[in-house]
Amino acid sequence: MTVASRSMPLAVRTDDVTKVYGRVRAVDGVSFAVEPSETVGLFGPNGAGKSTLLRMLAGLVRPSSGTITLGGADLVPGDHAVHRAVGVVTHESMLYDDLSARENLRFHADLHGVTDPAARCEAVLDAVNLSGRASQYPSAFSHGLRKRLSLARALLHRPDVLLLDEPYAGLDQRSVADLAAILDGFDDRTVLLTTHDLTRGVSRCDRALVVDRGRRQADVDLGDTSAAAFETTYRRAIGVDDGSNGGEGP
């Protein structure tokens, strides 16, 4: 079995999902469905609710109302089945600076009950091209290397669904290309990713959901859509169709 192979991709579905923090509706009645093996991009300006939505899908945030299903089963935060099925990469690496790259992965592999954890850790380190740095500490890593190690952590337990929150953020062009090449090996998974990089997002995703002010504003089948064409749709969806968006990047 290769690093990329796993059991079977799962469908993800949200129905009228809302998350309220005090008076703020971070996510407001969002519904969508992601087919197995589909790659869907969540696009939207900062504060649109993308990350909250992804954290709800990861089981880290409980929705205030609405339901999320994973492979047809209700997603309940803390449910072991959810955590076995989902791999998550966020802005933060979720790594310990005082454990080496290998030790970090081994800790998470053990928590996930991965069979033959030592071999699996070496396999994912190899998959993200970090085998040569396995004994080094993440504190010595660049942002790009930390992101790769974070991806390795997310892949350890062969998740059926990958949730990637801004995977390209803060990376230089070479690191973006490296990460994109690694992700190419996981096209058979159900993937949801958020990104501000419209060009990269359009090239990677089958479909785009535009979210703004906590609401789903558009659902676009990307097919042969060009980045320029999608940008027009995107700007219209977030209410900025005059070529500027009030200083808010996509």
Add this chain to the structure above:
Amino acid sequence: MRSFLAAVLRIVRKDLRIESRSRRVTTTMAMFALLIVLAFAFSFVKTVRNPAVLGRSALWIAFVFGGTLGVTRTATVEADDAALDGILLAPVDRSAIYLGKVTSTSLFVFAVNVSTLGATTVLLGYTPTLRTALALLGVLAVAAVGFAAVGVVVATLTFRAGLDELVLPLLLVPLVVPVLLAGVELTAALATGAPTESWLRLLVIYTAILLLAGVATFDFVVEE
């Protein structure tokens, strides 16, 4: 049950490994505890005639304030780069995560208490008999568990809610007052041979309540 205990042990082992490398938690706590004992030595050693009174006062003040620093540092390890989220994403009972954190924090607090006890002997002339010292270590061990039981919950809550670190002692200290009170009274009773049963019962029962409350609430504390 085996996987539950295995998860607890994995978290403890990870914390001990991190601490053995960084010594961030124990060094901070030990330095602070030592400063308290030194302050007692400079301020009271010539005026207070009874070293037992001085010793137990310094010991328990160092316990509370050193322990508060300790739980803050332990929680910081999990808050940095959202490391706790990584654990929460694993198929592990959240009560196992809580008990793992309580166990490692208790070990850190207890280890520093033992060194503080040594410092009170050297600097304040507090010399309990061997029997009293062993009983006192038992009291410190239970108190450390009680302190960590509530400390882990409050520290995690503080960091996850984005509250200032300074809020932590304000929330924590009132909750550990019964532990402190029982600890001080038990230390005095052990030295004078007074009955210890009622205070010991208070310490053990309150610690058990804190642990059960922590197990019951940790899930809500970590959930956004």
